[in-house]
Amino acid sequence: MGRVVLTGIGPLTPIGIGKVRFWDAVDRGFSGIKKIERFSMPDEFYGGEINNINFKEYIDERRFRRVTELSKFTIVAMTLALNDAGVKTFESESTALVAGVTQGALNYTQQYHRTLITEGVDNVSPILFSDSVLNAHAGNGAICFGIKGAVHTLVGGATISLKALKLACRMLNSGVIESSIVVSAEELNELSSFCHSRLGMDILSEGAGAVLIENEDTMRGLSPYCVISGIASRFNPLNPKEALNTVIENSLGMAELRLKDIDFIMTDSSADKLKAQCLNNKPTGGISSFTGNAFSVTALWHIILSAMILKNVRIPESFIDNKAENHDHIRHIMVCSAEDAGAASAVILSRF
């Protein structure tokens, strides 16, 4: 069985859509945080909003005209990843789709439920209901691209898209499939934003990310970005530090590496203190301060950015928290996600 390689990337972010714009925005240190226009809040509310996209460029609007933003984001990110890989067709039964999501289609959920409460059952839309279910974006993505292998939706917090990647890698390693798209999407929602604002939490954002991963022996992608050499996840609510240490150790063990071999660590803004303890002050960086917190999607954006760093052999200076001494020989990047609640996941990407 060949190695698992990453052959296509599809970033849909508040700082840029598509890999060229995304890389350019990161390179320039461009911030996508601005006043939210989609809904009105009592106070000014800032976040990472996607409002400069023409869906018609990517989606058959007639077929998917009524789907949620979440589904549209998913389809756009998948389109970008497949186009990037140069994959025009694939064997539908040996291709899988694994989606990660935290909130789901809250806008349709809220709209549907408000109608049910205020106007009664006779006025609710069956479409709003069926697109409110947590796997609707994955279902629409599979329908759009004819994916018949296996289609899964995993729900969870910041670590969930790394778990989705882990499941896809396992399916590839077992030989059940030859390729898999891993996708994650979130949409901004008025209530969710309001709750976060009340709690004084991170600035939120929306968007999607998709990657195409394949077995090296059968890959159709034209030019692989990197190899997925190690991946681990763990949950220990009684000892979050143990969870993070274990995923670091296990992912390194799988990649047959040591922490000193890791050239850069990509991580989100949660559980900062914990990560500082576990990562030995290695050079780290993350894009949440530019994009906002997109829950499940942030870690996938980090995967995408890491893949580009490994291919371009350059780390954009703008987002490095702790400057790396040598940026010219980047061979291994660890993407790490941890939550104070005790969930941790880590992935090691190595140069192809």
Next chain:
Amino acid sequence: MKRRVVVTGTGMITAHGAGKAQNWEKTKAGQNSIREINAFDSGKYRGKHGGEAREFIETSLDNIRKTRLDRASHLLIHTAREALLEAGILQDIQYHDILVALGTTLGGMLSGEVFHREVIERGPSRARLSRVLDYFAHYQAINLFKEFRLKGDFVVFSDACASSTSAFGYAFNSIRSGEHDIAICGGYETMSEFTFAGFNSLMAVTPTLCRPFDRQRDGLVLGEGAGILVLEELKHAVSRDVNILCEIAGYGESSDAYHMTSPDPSGRCAALAMTRALKDAGCSKVDYINAHGTGTKYNDVMEAKAINIAFREVAGEIPVSSIKPMIGHLLGSAGAAEAIISILSIVHNTLPPNINYKTPDPECNLNIITEAVRCNVRTALSNSFGFGGSNASLILREYPWEG
């Protein structure tokens, strides 16, 4: 060589009641536990009935506070306790490294309903944020970890009505590959008006009786409950000298890529999930099929076609039944509850009936059993199909297995 995986514990709550013994007795007897809905006023809906777990109020908790805990968490923790007790590891579960793999469609939707209602009635600044955490579909798994002081890993599938079968498959493969030795897997679902209204708006709910595979069938009936199983690597279970209920022989999955709410009428993709499970198990026939059998017009025809594609000339010989007319469609937890009934069919050499079946449908040309049947049941296949086109099939076999 792949490691072998066995089931050592099960727990179940449905409209039949709490506990697998009660569930098995009533299922075997073909008892209809569908009643008029209690949880909310169902008078305004096309279908007014459902399979509520009426006897179950809440579970006892040792390590987390029950205030604010969603009913979904209560259902999950209660059934997990039953399964862990049967597996003989309840007392020392915190010393094991545990994988928790669960399936649900809407998680803590009852908390979501309360929160949304408060937002409308009181405004967003006065709605209780305490309701929000349990609304998230992965939070019930976190509560499970906290209550039993677990460590390990968890994954929550939301693959609509195939959710808990997907979770079962994930746990099975995790143990087979050596990643874990023990897993708690299954699913849970509550009866919420949100979901009930949604299925009614889709005209999927029957105003009469749920009659899978019957020519007069006109829809499904919703249910609530949970099904939890303890899966274990064979040698690990043997070393603990625990009773082994059955072995998991194979798992297969696929997707229709056809329509968000309608199955692919050809049945080809559902058949692919079954044939993959058969190939994984190394067999070409089973002694029993516990059908997804929702009682909707399109699902049942599709499933019949799929079974005929997967089993070819022997399809008509295999006894088939659906337990949904008795307890309702448990959505995300349906697969787990039905897997447990399939296991009990093997353990007791008895097949449960497909009640309410009167008029054969030529489009559903299967061997539907309408009475409980005593026979030698060595292998069983359990099907789950969901919105978005997710298909998952599971093959269970007796233990010890002598080929």
